[in-house]
Amino acid sequence: MRNGRRQHSSQKVQGKFITQNQITGQKGINLIERFVLEMGFTWTSTSGANDAGIDGIIEIRDPATGEATNLIVQVQSKATETEFESETATSFVYRVKERDLNYWLQGNAPVLLVVSRPSKGEAYWIPVKEYFKAPERRTSCKVQFDKIRNLFDKNATSAIASQALPTDKGIYLRPPPKEEILTTNLLEVKHFASKLFVGVTHYNTIKEVENIFKELDERPGRLWFVKEKKIFSFHNLTEYPWTKVTDLGAVEEFNTKEWAVAKDTERQNDFVRLLNQALRTFASRKDFAAYTAQKGRNPIFFFRPRVRRNRETDVDELVRREESWKLEKASIRTLVEVYRSSKDQNRILYYRHHAFEGRFRRFENRWFLEISPTYHYTSDGINESKYRAENLAGMKRQEGHQSVANNVQFLAYYLAQHDLINKEYPFLGFGKLLNFQTDFGIPDLDWKNRADPDEIMPEEVLPDPQIELLTE
Template sequence: MKKIGLGSHIGDSGVALIHQMVNRMGFVWHERTGTLDAGIDGEIELRDPSTGEVANRVIFVQSKASDRPFPGENDQSFHYLCKQADIDYWMSADNPVLLICSHPQTGEAWWMHIQSWFADPSHRASGRIDFDKRTQSFDHSTSHRLLNLADPHGHAHVAVADDRQESLTSNLLKVTIPALLYRARTTITDPREVITQQQESGTADLRRDFILRRGYLHSWLPPQETTLGHVTRGATDAIETAEWASDPNRQRWLVQLLNYALQRDVNVDCDWHNGRKIVYFRATADLRQRQIRGASGRARSVFHPKFKKNKPEEISYCKHAALEWKFLQFGGEWYCALSPTFHYTRDGYRDSLFLSEYLTGIKQLDRNPAVCGHTRMWATYLKGDEGVLVPRETILTYGNLLDFTANRAIDDASWLADTRETDTDDSASKESPDADELALFEVKQ
């Protein structure tokens, strides 16, 4: 009577487990049948789950299955000893080769990319592979790593959206604009002259939220009620902002006035940088750190002096929370698209000589939680939630960030993976002037 030994049965179970896992990833498993398999049990062919198209990318697989513990196995790790003949065969392959060790009875499997491991001469001489169970589990989450391995430049794959709902928060802040704006005649054609005449009048409240068009000064308040009355003459007319919003030419004028309105709304706490076209939190009088309450209720640093390491009493540079923005109209509603950034000064006032380098450094380190927290902080500040800062009057009324629900979602682990980085890449540890600052803007998910 013919028999199938226990070892063969366990080996077949290991291959079946790999087949099952590969199917769950949305890829195709091709088993090599027969007895002529010189160290390769099958192939994984990459496939786009959304279209069904195969990518002409193949990964070879050698399966090692056991119902007993592997050498040195514990809850964290184990090792496996390979024959030199097998190593030589695997290393000669043009395609990536995986060694997958599994326990079919428990449904557990772990993988190692042979070529990358045995590229180390000491590893190849010993023939030993060390497995870390926490990072090398072979399951559904492994799919994006296999894509990066077989297609490192991303030519044959993109992240595929799952059919599930996901709540998203945009950077679009709802804005309600005044129903009316005002205009009065003026003989002045240069905005700088308007500023000069206000200064000569001795007022401390300079108004910059105006535009000059075709012999008229346009502003959000009647000019005679502000210092702009010094440069206007005659009667003041009221104009409905809805008229300008529906006219493509005058809509540009309206957006310019909206930009000036935001600058006016924050000028009690922020300065305007004309070169970068941003607002940024002003330095404190004594150059001490300044904080406000963010969306999560925690304190957020908006001005932070950094001192020299070798001279703790001297300031190296100052970091200011800053904001770029753009006003947009959708479906008759107005939104302010917030783009948080930073500004760096030498002493709280003059631009740092290393401004560009500092900005490059923080942008390389910033990730989604930091940017999200920074955006929420600005939204909370503009809205004027109680307890953020001293209450202030604003021209515009700011609402909440626009939330919406999508019925498709992409797995973060797939699209966030950077194929240019390796497991030993230390780019996250590169020095930056703000490396210790990111926690100030992190948002708990």
């Protein structure tokens, strides 16, 4: 109210609507309830907000004594006011959805499918599990209704009662159908080097070739290796300085895609070896350092700390590192944390780095980087901490499923990101995580009720590990 005048909104309030299909569906349920009560049984409706594929439950009751038996059958209603498929005076066809059928067939509670035309007061039924025992019916997902034999009315009382569960069996219900997107830890390899070169050389080892480059004061990169006096490379071996270590006229050029889809194991392994070399350079460009626990194993790539000038000492020091990113919402992730002594804040105990191990995988001629998130601990931001193993074990004990999933999502985002300043690396690039859509899943409420507390923590709330630090 302003100056005694009422202010009116110019926006029209949007109302709620109920469709004709919803009306028809409710009429079908009402028709079923009427027939069930005429049989002398009780009807409990489950339709509404919580309906997941079962519209009601029939409890068998002795009409003569009124005794309730606790024997039940479940009912799924399908109503229409139009003509049924392939309808004649004596029969018609009804097709069910496979996901509905899968749901009805699970568990040990019997399910009736009741198809009705409420305007004419007619309904027909089949016992789902009995009817779909035949494999050909199960495959076709089709029901052939006989309008006399399958009529749902008072005359079906005995047949309906026979479907009820025996008293010595409990009830198990499968979780209702739920479409979900499953995200894997497989990051798509969007592109790699277009050409692959193989050249004959007089040298036997990588070290020997590197020594030649040192003499020439050249650093041509590491996208190559030596095997059986041949150099395999994403670099063009016909150009300098490669001409100094390969035989002229003895260089072969290949389309890299030929090697990427090769069935020959050796050729595929050589291609993966070059991909691993490219990943090392790619990671370095993305400000990762590499740590190899033992010879022959894939390296662990860990984020480097930030460098900051200390104004008091005028010396560069390594400090915590944070990165902003956005999935569903913008947030900040701490990638390197500095842990200091409680007795002496100037004394750094160790650095904790977010890290990952990557392994290339091929599925259906598509290449992916399998991301395994982990942590790395250093004493000075570079060199391994003597307590790495103990601290890593302590962190892993605290980390739940959601934290691991969030780490995978962030790493995929970070590895695939590029801009005008950080341009795409021509020899290796990544796309999106591989996702699968399924027609089954666990309802969120059920998952949260059963999950461990650390599995449903908010994304950025994971606390710093409360680890008993091993000290000298």
